[in-house]
Amino acid sequence: MSQLSTRFPGGRFTGLQRLLHWLMAICIIAMLFIGVGMVSTIAPKYVSLVTTHKTLGIAILILAVLRIVVRLRSGTPPLPRDLPGPMRLAAKLSHYVLYALMIAMPLLGWGTVSAGGYPVKLLWGIQLPAIAPHSDTLFTLLHTAHVTLAFAFFALILLHIAAGLFHALVRKDGVFESMAR
């Protein structure tokens, strides 16, 4: 499956995994920016930002499920043997949390819209069913979780980018290239 490179002993993610990673990177970063942008404004673009946010969220949910399936089938290249234990642990844990957020955030958003008694209406007239009962308590819980975790997600993505660049520029250990090349 993965073509072992002599320069990068860890090997590479498969083409499909790299495609999914970069596609989702664009979607998720756009999503977080749309999220904070839409609640910052009352301008006419508010309406289309909210609809785009909902639609993109469902797209991310589908991609995330696909990605986890691919990940379970294709695995990952091993981390460099000389990577210090704490960094190895951080790498593993942060990736589990990233995957969890990719699934949880769209579900929390969908749940928030549902519990708020709103129709779940996406772009192109796509209508989805409610996944939670109309409830003020549930709405508040899901909404708070969605907003709070959004900031945690953004922070984790910054950390992920910093770590990727650290592998690329400082350690030069092939980890960055396993996804970037």
Added chain:
Amino acid sequence: MAQQSPGSSLTSLAVIAVVIAVIAGAFAYTGGWLSSDRLSGAKLVQALTPPTGPALGHRRNHAKGICFTGQFDANSNGTALSKAEVFAAGQYPVIGRFNFSTPDPNASDATSRVRGLGLQISTPDGAVWRSAMIDPPFFPVATPDAFYALLQASSSKEPDAMKNFAAAHPEIAAFGAWAGSAPWTPSYAGDTFNGLNAFLLVDSSGATHAVRWSLKPQAELKGMSGEEFAKLGPDHLAAEITARVAAAPQRWNMVVTVADPSDPTADPSKAWPADRKSVEVGTLTVDKIQPEADGPCRDINFDPTILPDGIMVSDDPFPAARSAAYAKSFALRMSEEKNYPRGDAAKEDTQP
């Protein structure tokens, strides 16, 4: 592993720090944290809050209201303008809310000149149409920014604040004239409720028609002066509509007015000429009234951008601004649910 001199490592770390700072900065800019003058839904809601603080658990404006249920009977006249199922002949369930503009759910009825009606019509295709209408024939100001400025001016301690506002926003004069001269109806049942904002109806060929809609009451009730109305009591409207609907269902005709290409669609402070084509598309029947604390309208956000396929926002900037502010108000009051108890406890709790 590749070897690296300490100097180039530092450069690399600096590069990483700059990349992260730029992304974080762009995020902060997008979120409005670097732009103190950007108007958000939260700011608009803040501006609506009285100096004594918000009424927790309640809508931040139009806080005093009462729920109703009923149905909308479409007569199919609207199908030439819009493909939305709600215009096809049929009967569709309605949840709504009568209300008036005040941040105080215990305000006396005579303290507000502006009454409203929140409406939700659901159709079998799963679509939902929500609208929040008011009884003035035009909006006080032309833009959401002007509305924010109006809220600031009216709560300002500067003696000339309102005078300066009126000078900068002359459209407010027409509203002032209406508020000062229009008769007060003794019942919600006698009020005309106007959507005021322009929307686009999309017909089955895909063509769009700019429209505004109104609910015109079938009940003809004699108006009175503000002083006479005040004598009816502080909670007259809710008691009156409850008794009236218990005796007989109340009806409004829904009228859609089609704009001429020359009519302003982006400015709800300008009424369209009275001779514009109007289409009666159906009848709203209100057949049950319920107190808000336990009623079906309590947890509904009558966000005017919640529209079925076949109705779209136009270049009118208000629906978006209202949607943003309503969403904030909704999230706040949902989280304050305990401050607005349901059931019998509510009745005792909300008495002044």
